[in-house]
Amino acid sequence: MFRTTLILLGILALLASAPAALAAAGDCNGDGSVDQADLDALVAANNTVATGTSMANCDYDGDGAISLADANQHIAESNQ
Amino acid sequence: MRMFIVNLLAAALLAFSASSAGAIALDLGGVNEQVVNQGDQVSVTVTLDTEATTGITLMSIGVLFDDSRLSYNQDLSTTTSYVLYGGKGGGGYLKASDTCGGYPQSEPQGCTVRVGTTNQVNVDYVSVDLNDGTANTGAGILLVTLVFDVLAEAPNGNADISLSQTSPGNVIGQPGGGSTTATLTGNGFVSVPEPGVAGLSLAALLTVGGLRARSRQRS
Numbered sequence: 001m002f003r004t005t006l007i008l009l010g011i012l013a014l015l016a017s018a019p020a021a022l023a024a025a026g027d028c029n030g031d032g033s034v035d036q037a038d039l040d041a042l043v044a045a046n047n048t049v050a051t052g053t054s055m056a057n058c059d060y061d062g063d064g065a066i067s068l069a070d071a072n073q074h075i076a077e078s079n080q
Numbered sequence: 081m082r083m084f085i086v087n088l089l090a091a092a093l094l095a096f097s098a099s100s101a102g103a104i105a106l107d108l109g110g111v112n113e114q115v116v117n118q119g120d121q122v123s124v125t126v127t128l129d130t131e132a133t134t135g136i137t138l139m140s141i142g143v144l145f146d147d148s149r150l151s152y153n154q155d156l157s158t159t160t161s162y163v164l165y166g167g168k169g170g171g172g173y174l175k176a177s178d179t180c181g182g183y184p185q186s187e188p189q190g191c192t193v194r195v196g197t198t199n200q201v202n203v204d205y206v207s208v209d210l211n212d213g214t215a216n217t218g219a220g221i222l223l224v225t226l227v228f229d230v231l232a233e234a235p236n237g238n239a240d241i242s243l244s245q246t247s248p249g250n251v252i253g254q255p256g257g258g259s260t261t262a263t264l265t266g267n268g269f270v271s272v273p274e275p276g277v278a279g280l281s282l283a284a285l286l287t288v289g290g291l292r293a294r295s296r297q298r299s
Contacts, residue, residue, distance in 0.1 A: 043206055047179040047195050047249070065195045067249030068140040068177070068204055075137070075210065076257020 026077055030054035034078065042071045104252060105129040106141055108266030111241045116270045122150065122228045124241055126203055128163065129219040133260070136164075137213040138253035139174060139205040141223075141262070142244035147199040149231055149239035149272050156227040157190025163205070163223065166216035172209030173216065179204050180224065191224060194249055201226060202249050213255055236274040242267035 028038040028045070030053065042058050045066040050059035055066055060073035109125040116122055126143065130136070145152065159180040165173040175183035180191040180203065194200040203224050207213045228241070243264040244250060252260050 039210060043210075044178065046177055046204060047192055047202065049195055061248075063196075063248055065249065067194075067202070067251075068138040068206070068253070069249050069251040071206075072138050072251045072253035072257055072259060074257075075253070079256045 024053075024057050026058065026074060028054055028058035028074070039071065039074055039078070042066060042074055043068070046071070103131050104133050104136075104260065104262040105131055106243055106245075106262045106264050108143070108241065108243045108264070108268075111266060111268040111270060113238075113268055114270055115273060116230045116239075117273065118230055118232050118234050118275055120230045121153070121156075122230065122241075122270055123225055124228070125225050126223045126243065128221045128223055130164070130214070130217040130221075131219075132217050134215055134217060135213040135254050136174065136205075136252060137207045137210050137255060138251055139203075140177075140250045140252075141203045142194070142247035142250050143201045143203060143226060143241065144244050144247060145199055145201070145228060145241045146239035146269075149234040149237070150228040150241070150270075151231055152190075152193055152201055153227040153229050154188050154190035154192065157188070157225060159185065159189050159191060159203075159224045160222055161185045163221045164214045164216045164218055170208060171215030172207050172213050174205040174207050174214060177204035177206050190226065194247075197248070200244075200247055202247075211255060213253070230270075230272060234272045236272050238269040238271055240267075240269045 026034040026038060029041040031037065038058070045055060046068055048066050050056050050064055050066050058070055058074055059066060060070045060077070107127045107129070109127060110122070111124055124143070126141065159176045161181065161183045162173055162175045165171070176185065181187070181189040191201050191203050194202050205223070230239075243266070245252065245262055245264065252262055254260055
C-alpha cells in the first residue's frame with residue numbers, strides 16, 4: 001500500500017513538473033508558454049545580462065548576455 | 081558539346097553575379113588615419129547600402145575601438161531612429177533598438193557599449209515585421225554617428241576603429257531565423273602622436289611664427 005502511494009505521488013510530481021520543463025526552452029518571459037511575447041521580451045532585453053532562469057533559457061549562444069543574435073536564434077528555433 | 085559547356089559557364093556566371101548583387105554593404109566613415117591629439121574628439125559614421133537586399137529582420141553590427149586610446153562618448157553620439165521606411169504601412173522598416181535610443185528616439189541617442197565589454201558598440205536595429213523583415217531597399221543610409229574622446233593619457237600609436245559582424249551579439253537576421261553577411265568597408269585607425277611630439281610641434285610653429293613676425297617688423 002505504502003509503495004503504491006509512493007509511486008502515485010511520484011507520477012503526480014512528474015506530471016506537475018512536465019509543463020514547466022517543456023516550456024523552458026524558448027520561454028523567455030517565464031509564463032509557461034512559448035509565443036510572440038517571448039520574442040518581444042527577448043528583443044526588449046537586448047544588451048542586458050541574462051539573469052534569471054527565463055532569460056538564461058533564451059541566451060542561445062550562452063555568452064551570458066542577451067543580444068539580437070539570440071533573438072534571431074529564437075526565431076530559428078521557433079520555426080523548426 | 082563545347083557550346084553546351086560555354087552556355088553552362090555563362091549561366092553559372094550569371095547566377096554568381098545575381099547572388100553577389102544581393103550582398104549588404106556597411107561603411108565606416110571618418111577613420112582615415114588622421115592625426116588626433118590627446119583630448120580631441122573623433123566622429124565616425126556607419127552607413128548602410130542594402131544592395132537591393134530585402135527581408136532584414138534584425139541587424140546588429142559591432143563597432144570595435146581601441147579603448148586604451150579612445151573612450152566612447154555615448155551622450156554626443158546619435159542614431160537615425162528609423163530607416164528603410166516606405167509607403168503605406170512602412171514595409172517592415174527598421175527601427176533603432178532601445179539600446180540605440182529607440183523609436184521614437186529618447187536620450188541618450190547613441191548606442192550603448194555591448195554589455196560585458198569596454199571596446200564594442202553594437203549598432204542595433206529591429207524590423208517592425210519580424211516575420212518578413214524589410215521590404216524596401218536603399219543606399220547611403222546613415223545609421224549612426226559615433227563620437228570618441230581621445231584619452232588625455234592616450235599612449236602614442238594607432239587607435240584602430242573597425243566594423244564587425246562576428247563579434248558577440250552581431251547578426252544580420254533574415255526571415256525564419258536565417259542570416260546573411262555584409263561587405264564591410266572603411267576600417268582603419270587614427271594616429272595618436274607622442275604628447276611631447278605634439279607639444280614640440282606646437283612650440284616649433286609658435287617659434288617660426290614669432291621669428292617671421294619679428295623679421296616683418298624689422299623690414
